[in-house]
Amino acid sequence: MEFRRRHLLGLADLEAAEIELILDQAERLKEISSRRIKKVPLLRGRTVVHFFVEPSTRTRLSFELAAKRLSADTVSLSASTSSLTKGETLIDTARNLEAMSPDVIVIRHACSGAPAMLSKVVQSSVINAGDGMHEHPTQGLLDLMTVKEQKGGKDGRIEGLSVSIIGDVAHSRVARSDIHGFTRLGCRVKVFGPATLMPMYVESLGVERAGSMAEAVEDADVIILLRMQRERLTEALIPSLREYAVEFGLNTARLEQAKPDVIIMHPGPLNRGVEITPEVADGPWSVILDQVENGVAVRMALLFLLLGEEES
Amino acid sequence: MEFRRRHLLGLADLEAAEIELILDQAERLKEISSRRIKKVPLLRGRTVVHFFVEPSTRTRLSFELAAKRLSADTVSLSASTSSLTKGETLIDTARNLEAMSPDVIVIRHACSGAPAMLSKVVQSSVINAGDGMHEHPTQGLLDLMTVKEQKGGKDGRIEGLSVSIIGDVAHSRVARSDIHGFTRLGCRVKVFGPATLMPMYVESLGVERAGSMAEAVEDADVIILLRMQRERLTEALIPSLREYAVEFGLNTARLEQAKPDVIIMHPGPLNRGVEITPEVADGPWSVILDQVENGVAVRMALLFLLLGEEES
Amino acid sequence: MEFRRRHLLGLADLEAAEIELILDQAERLKEISSRRIKKVPLLRGRTVVHFFVEPSTRTRLSFELAAKRLSADTVSLSASTSSLTKGETLIDTARNLEAMSPDVIVIRHACSGAPAMLSKVVQSSVINAGDGMHEHPTQGLLDLMTVKEQKGGKDGRIEGLSVSIIGDVAHSRVARSDIHGFTRLGCRVKVFGPATLMPMYVESLGVERAGSMAEAVEDADVIILLRMQRERLTEALIPSLREYAVEFGLNTARLEQAKPDVIIMHPGPLNRGVEITPEVADGPWSVILDQVENGVAVRMALLFLLLGEEES
Numbered sequence: 001m002e003f004r005r006r007h008l009l010g011l012a013d014l015e016a017a018e019i020e021l022i023l024d025q026a027e028r029l030k031e032i033s034s035r036r037i038k039k040v041p042l043l044r045g046r047t048v049v050h051f052f053v054e055p056s057t058r059t060r061l062s063f064e065l066a067a068k069r070l071s072a073d074t075v076s077l078s079a080s081t082s083s084l085t086k087g088e089t090l091i092d093t094a095r096n097l098e099a100m101s102p103d104v105i106v107i108r109h110a111c112s113g114a115p116a117m118l119s120k121v122v123q124s125s126v127i128n129a130g131d132g133m134h135e136h137p138t139q140g141l142l143d144l145m146t147v148k149e150q151k152g153g154k155d156g157r158i159e160g161l162s163v164s165i166i167g168d169v170a171h172s173r174v175a176r177s178d179i180h181g182f183t184r185l186g187c188r189v190k191v192f193g194p195a196t197l198m199p200m201y202v203e204s205l206g207v208e209r210a211g212s213m214a215e216a217v218e219d220a221d222v223i224i225l226l227r228m229q230r231e232r233l234t235e236a237l238i239p240s241l242r243e244y245a246v247e248f249g250l251n252t253a254r255l256e257q258a259k260p261d262v263i264i265m266h267p268g269p270l271n272r273g274v275e276i277t278p279e280v281a282d283g284p285w286s287v288i289l290d291q292v293e294n295g296v297a298v299r300m301a302l303l304f305l306l307l308g309e310e311e312s
Numbered sequence: 313m314e315f316r317r318r319h320l321l322g323l324a325d326l327e328a329a330e331i332e333l334i335l336d337q338a339e340r341l342k343e344i345s346s347r348r349i350k351k352v353p354l355l356r357g358r359t360v361v362h363f364f365v366e367p368s369t370r371t372r373l374s375f376e377l378a379a380k381r382l383s384a385d386t387v388s389l390s391a392s393t394s395s396l397t398k399g400e401t402l403i404d405t406a407r408n409l410e411a412m413s414p415d416v417i418v419i420r421h422a423c424s425g426a427p428a429m430l431s432k433v434v435q436s437s438v439i440n441a442g443d444g445m446h447e448h449p450t451q452g453l454l455d456l457m458t459v460k461e462q463k464g465g466k467d468g469r470i471e472g473l474s475v476s477i478i479g480d481v482a483h484s485r486v487a488r489s490d491i492h493g494f495t496r497l498g499c500r501v502k503v504f505g506p507a508t509l510m511p512m513y514v515e516s517l518g519v520e521r522a523g524s525m526a527e528a529v530e531d532a533d534v535i536i537l538l539r540m541q542r543e544r545l546t547e548a549l550i551p552s553l554r555e556y557a558v559e560f561g562l563n564t565a566r567l568e569q570a571k572p573d574v575i576i577m578h579p580g581p582l583n584r585g586v587e588i589t590p591e592v593a594d595g596p597w598s599v600i601l602d603q604v605e606n607g608v609a610v611r612m613a614l615l616f617l618l619l620g621e622e623e624s
Numbered sequence: 625m626e627f628r629r630r631h632l633l634g635l636a637d638l639e640a641a642e643i644e645l646i647l648d649q650a651e652r653l654k655e656i657s658s659r660r661i662k663k664v665p666l667l668r669g670r671t672v673v674h675f676f677v678e679p680s681t682r683t684r685l686s687f688e689l690a691a692k693r694l695s696a697d698t699v700s701l702s703a704s705t706s707s708l709t710k711g712e713t714l715i716d717t718a719r720n721l722e723a724m725s726p727d728v729i730v731i732r733h734a735c736s737g738a739p740a741m742l743s744k745v746v747q748s749s750v751i752n753a754g755d756g757m758h759e760h761p762t763q764g765l766l767d768l769m770t771v772k773e774q775k776g777g778k779d780g781r782i783e784g785l786s787v788s789i790i791g792d793v794a795h796s797r798v799a800r801s802d803i804h805g806f807t808r809l810g811c812r813v814k815v816f817g818p819a820t821l822m823p824m825y826v827e828s829l830g831v832e833r834a835g836s837m838a839e840a841v842e843d844a845d846v847i848i849l850l851r852m853q854r855e856r857l858t859e860a861l862i863p864s865l866r867e868y869a870v871e872f873g874l875n876t877a878r879l880e881q882a883k884p885d886v887i888i889m890h891p892g893p894l895n896r897g898v899e900i901t902p903e904v905a906d907g908p909w910s911v912i913l914d915q916v917e918n919g920v921a922v923r924m925a926l927l928f929l930l931l932g933e934e935e936s
Contacts, residue, residue, distance in 0.1 A: 033724075033725040034725065035669070036669070036670075037668060037669030037670070038669050038670070038671060038697075038725065039668065039669035039697065044349060044351065045347070045348070045349030045350050045351035045381075046348075046349070046350070047350060047377065047380075047381075049373075057701050057717075058720055061673075061699050061701060061721075061724060062724060064699045065671065065697075065699060065724050065725075068671075068697040068699070069669075069671075069697070073350075073351065073377075073380040073381070075373055075376045075377060075380070077369050077373060086581050087542070087581070087583060088580070088581035088582060089582075089584065092580070092581060092582055092584075093369075093581075095601055096370055096580060096581075096601070096604050097373075098601075099601040099602075099604035099605045100345075100373060100374060100377055100604060100605070100607075100608050101345040101346065101350065101377075101605070101608070230711070268712070268716070268720060269710050269711070269712035269716065269717075269720075270712060270713075270716055271711060272713065272716075289719055289720070289722075289723040290723075292720050292723035292724060293723045293724070293725070295724075296724050296725070356661060356663065357659070357660070357661030357662050357663035357693075358660075358661070358662070359662060359689065359692075359693075361685075385662075385663065385689075385692040385693070387685050387688045387689060387692070389681050389685060398893050399854070399893070399895060400892070400893035400894060401894075401896065404892070404893065404894055404896075405681075405893075407913055408682055408892060408893075408913070408916050409685075410913075411913040411914075411916035411917045412657070412685060412686060412689050412916060412917070412919075412920050413657040413658065413662065413689075413917070413920070
């Protein structure tokens with residue numbers, strides 16, 4: 001099978017076989033980052049623009065390293081340096097970028113749908129690096145890759161695994177990409193969190209609501225904790241971080257109810273003591289740093305699939 | 313003919329033959345950006361410092377891509393990260409940069425004359441990427457290149473063409489570089505805009521004042537619209553953007569008075585609905601994105617001419 | 625002798641022979657920056673992360689150029705772009721960086737000891753690019769290299785030279801690294817400055833206090849002036865910059881009391897008219913720009929020694 005898409009806008013669009021193709025490619029490329037010379041010439045002379053209208057550290061770094069390890073040239077522009085502050089429209093900025101002949105535009109934007117809009121006006125490939133409350137598909141892919149590595153059967157299948165996503169599901173683009181990805185690959189997905197932070201029709205995405213923290217934890221093979229954003233406090237959606245921690249935080253006491261081989265994931269950055277205690281974050285269940293490592297591999301795979309083979 | 317300058321400070325300094333040399337080189341290098349592998353080793357191991365004391369997106373990106381496509385190494389420092397905020401003088405910063413052995417320093421600065429001052433204290437080549445209200449010579453060059461491509465006769469001559477520059481000519485470094493460039497290559501240049509935004513002795517630069525918008529538009533082969541800076545409002549130089557748009561904005565009604573094959577240019581970023589309507593910006597007359605594309609080529613040519621041949 | 629360390633956290637840790645090894649290597653690599661093609665493939669495919677939590681221009685640029693001239697790939701994150709602003713701990717940020725497989729993390733941080741803490745949680749090499757009021761070891765090394773070049777005997781020995789450090793010694797990480805470095809290589813080090821800006825037990829570091837400006841200047845082979853930080857004013861540690869200049873600034877009148885072949889050094893950025901007059905900064909005694917030039921060489925040497933030979 002060949003990967004025939006020009007953009008990666010969300011996991012909602014991808015078929016299972018396409019996701020598997022990306023993950024297989026990521027698995028093959030992952031080894032490059034553990035070499036002494038972490039660089040292959042696959043994308044030499046290609047140009048990747050990182051256009052981050054919302055601030056980000058880990059995602060931008062991960063993309064930059066992915067591009068550089070494939071020998072692509074990278075340039076980046078951020079909200080503060082961009083002409084957006086001079087009143088230029090996003091589409092005009094995009095067309096301007098386009099006129100400089102990039103091969104890929106990696107965009108993070110506070111507005112849901114911004115990458116999709118961009119993909120309609122440019123010839124370059126567009127990768128969504130997180131858009132508003134919509135999707136964060138490369139995070140979804142790295143989460144899938146991590147679960148496959150940790151819990152995949154022979155041939156790496158993760159069908160039938162039980163995945164619980166706990167926290168502010170309503171506002172989380174990570175949750176949305178994870179839900180699409182894990183359900184597509186045949187996992188059972190449960191969500192749990194404060195009622196004020198659950199999306200209205202979450203069942204329509206093919207997931208179940210857990211009725212309690214215990215239920216969310218008990219039979220999960222994988223627990224994904226979401227970052228509790230402090231701005232939810234000012235929006236009066238949760239009473240306090242302390243109370244959130246008591247009700248929805250994962251600690252070792254709660255983990256005792258879980259399967260012994262459960263794995264704990266978190267997209268980072270961690271709020272230690274809020275959604276996760278330090279003991280859990282640093283414990284043997286935690287695969288949080290594997291996620292970060294796989295992030296580079298997944299992004300290398302995407303860049304390669306979107307660009308590397310188009311003429312060969 | 314050989315290009316024998318060490319710096320590019322402004323188009324006022326250049327002879328017609330030098331400008332033609334740069335544009336010819338740009339035309340030859342332009343094709344690199346349309347290749348799959350957009351990279352040639354002409355400037356491998358050379359160092360280009362981008363020193364942007366005034367914020368910029370497109371110009372910085374364009375220079376960075378130009379340098380990278382020639383395989384040069386680039387580093388950049390901006391106002392906010394620079395020691396200027398610690399009270400260091402510009403000359404001391406420049407000497408410090410110099411001591412790190414760059415080959416080219418590309419500088420944008422709010423003060424007219426800053427690049428010229430720099431060029432006197434450093435051994436590296438200095439390229440002016442826009443200084444105060446003085447010049448923006450690479451913008452002038454890309455504008456010339458675009459007009460040559462679009463309207464040049466056989467052998468690319470643009471002598472005798474009529475170029476109208478409309479808007480805030482007094483404060484515009486783009487206008488100044490365009491005026492020098494187009495008059496040098498034999499074009500007739502007219503300027504038009506609010507009386508408060510016309511330079512006092514503009515005729516001394518070899519241009520005419522148009523008496524009305526109609527006159528500026530009617531017999532022009534090329535119309536260059538300038539960006540209306542919002543800060544002119546607070547300076548009480550124009551009553552409102554809305555009134556500016558009515559009097560000096562280019563719309564399709566006004567374009568009907570123009571030659572059928574007129575081309576419309578704008579240095580960006582666009583104020584849609586102010587100096588240009590969306591219909592004009594996106595219409596068949598518009599060569600605004602060609603300008604951006606040519607920007608990379610012109611900057612590649614300059615870097616190459618300033619550095620590439622010095623010892624060969 | 626081989627360099628067997630994985631990190632460079634401070635000069636206090638290094639033996640004289642190790643310092644000499646770095647400086648010899650720097651002397652060999654320095655010549656690369658004066659070539660037309662300033663690039664060697666020694667660290668091709670290695671990844672250097674520049675993690676600057678405190679702002680910096682010259683140090684960051686110097687490290688970036690050092691890495692690029694050795695063909696390493698570089699990425700950088702700064703305080704403003706980093707997740708630290710989202711409440712992530714430094715250790716979590718470090719572990720995240722680590723998971724992306726960098727070879728070296730170059731860190732500048734406002735907290736003394738941050739690089740040492742990092743070095744305990746990551747596998748990568750850590751280079752201290754300045755931590756709080758603790759050390760700035762690459763500055764110390766470039767200062768040593770400059771003195772060896774300027775004043776070293778045959779075989780480059782600087783033993784027995786008299787070095788005076790003048791200014792805000794108490795708050796200066798440069799002073800601390802210089803004191804360790806120069807005493808380790810056998811120099812006599814004197815310090816002088818306002819009593820409020822002298823460390824309490826400075827003699828325990830093996831240096832003398834000069835009793836007057838005259839005494840600090842008179843028999844010095846090397847005078848190192850420290851930058852007077854404006855924030856000391858608000859802390860009421862000095863009455864005014866003007867008075868500081870009168871009492872502790874170096875001017876040509878004071879230099880007449882000095883040895884005729886004294887050299888003047890300053891870590892930059894200069895406060896002209898405060899700790900140093902323009903005549904002194906730009907005079908024949910000044911080796912300030914040599915320091916900057918040697919900075920790139922010293923950083924290349926370090927990167928090479930920490931990484932380049934580990935498996936060969």
